[in-house]
Amino acid sequence: MSYQTFAQVYDAIMDDSLYEKWLSFVKQQVATKDQKILELACGTGALAVTLKQAGFDVTGLDLSENMLTLANERAINAGVKLPLIEGDMLDLSEIGTYDVVTCFSDSICYMPDEAAVGKVFNEVANLLPAEGQFLFDVHSVYQMDEVFPGYMYNDASQEISFLWQSYEGEVPHSIEHDLTFFVYDEELDSYERFDECHKERTYPLEQYLQLLKQAGFSQVKVSGEFGTQEVTDQTTRWFFTCSKK
Template sequence: MNTYEKFAAVYDAIMDDSLYNQWTDFSLRHFPKDKKKLLELACGTGIQSLRFAQAGLKVTGFDLSQEMLNIADERAQTAGVDISFVQGNMLDLSSVGTFDYVTCYSDSICYMQDEVEVGDVFEQVYQHLKSGGTFIFDVHSTYQTDEVFPGYSYHENAEDFAMVWDTYEDEAPHSVVHELTFFIQDEDGRFTRYDEVHEERTYELLTYDILLEQAGFKKVQVYADFEDEAPTETSKRWFFVCEK
């Protein structure tokens, strides 16, 4: 795991803003309608937290990066929305209470080092969900990591920053490495270079099913690519809707 460091400064600029609407719509379709209290894991800079709060939910945002949370808190204050933001590692949710819903989007589960950590996250979520609560998360499909990502390259140029994002196949099955180089303009007009490496790994659908069952989840439904349809061989993003 990493803290995103300077990446927090340009994170919003390189994210596809339309994804937040899709995550919001998918969540609201699958949340029971009579509950309000939501924990958003890996909330980043708070855009999704704000969407959930504006939809009427009582939101707690949780993230490893304090830099991200500082931006998130400022965003919520500017919007006049009451959201609690907590810094921590989702391998240990002891600093938060219990919730009706827990979400973990933007393939954040794929940042866990191995399936043991993935299982530990599922167990933590189960412990902090109320009875009848719903846990929704998304991950990269094996098709995405094995066929789509290797050789992927993304370049972004803006007035005050530029970046290069290259993705390569990693050694472990269904894993990739994202190498990011970006240049951020300082107050004096000069550009400073920053480099980051992000490692992601996913697993077969059966592995996720087993880990969720071991954590205690008995009812799990799997969808793909923001739609209420079962995954296909070429689905890029898997969605899991788990009920406690």
């Protein structure tokens, strides 16, 4: 899949309005814009560019070279300078220190197991200074167990059509998203099909809190709906604001 096609596919399944909501959450939690922010799993850079345009000092990190290529192109088109790092959030030992680390769009839920989640928390804690902040979100157990199973969504335009179906995963509180894309190729005058399976997993809130405590985060606040609501039994996404002593 070409970079241009990949950008079409990725943007097709993302709700652009979410980036402004994540920006609003960061503004709520980060006191000054001169603090250095590391955005984990920055993907094609949509949120990083949004943060940069709002005046934040942001660096993006992603495991995928292809994603970073698209993020760089997006930053150039937006007229902003966006430092980018190709790296794995399971090993942040060689990238320096930052005042704030973010990890949104339920990227933590792509970790394969609880040990990997704990490893990420430890890596983040190790690169943050005292009073440094870690901001992230994850799907709630309610979202995974009650909302996602059986979810279906289809969308179509002249350039791209996609089918999205979600199924219960093999382990507790997990889900599998089957995505099928049909992307129009002008040269061939036909549609090319691409298939992906995304696997996500979450844990009870108490497990996240325990893992954060073990990593050294002494102050943890959990909220719902981008920090605007209290957590209830039907909260679909948990937002965490964590700091060290």
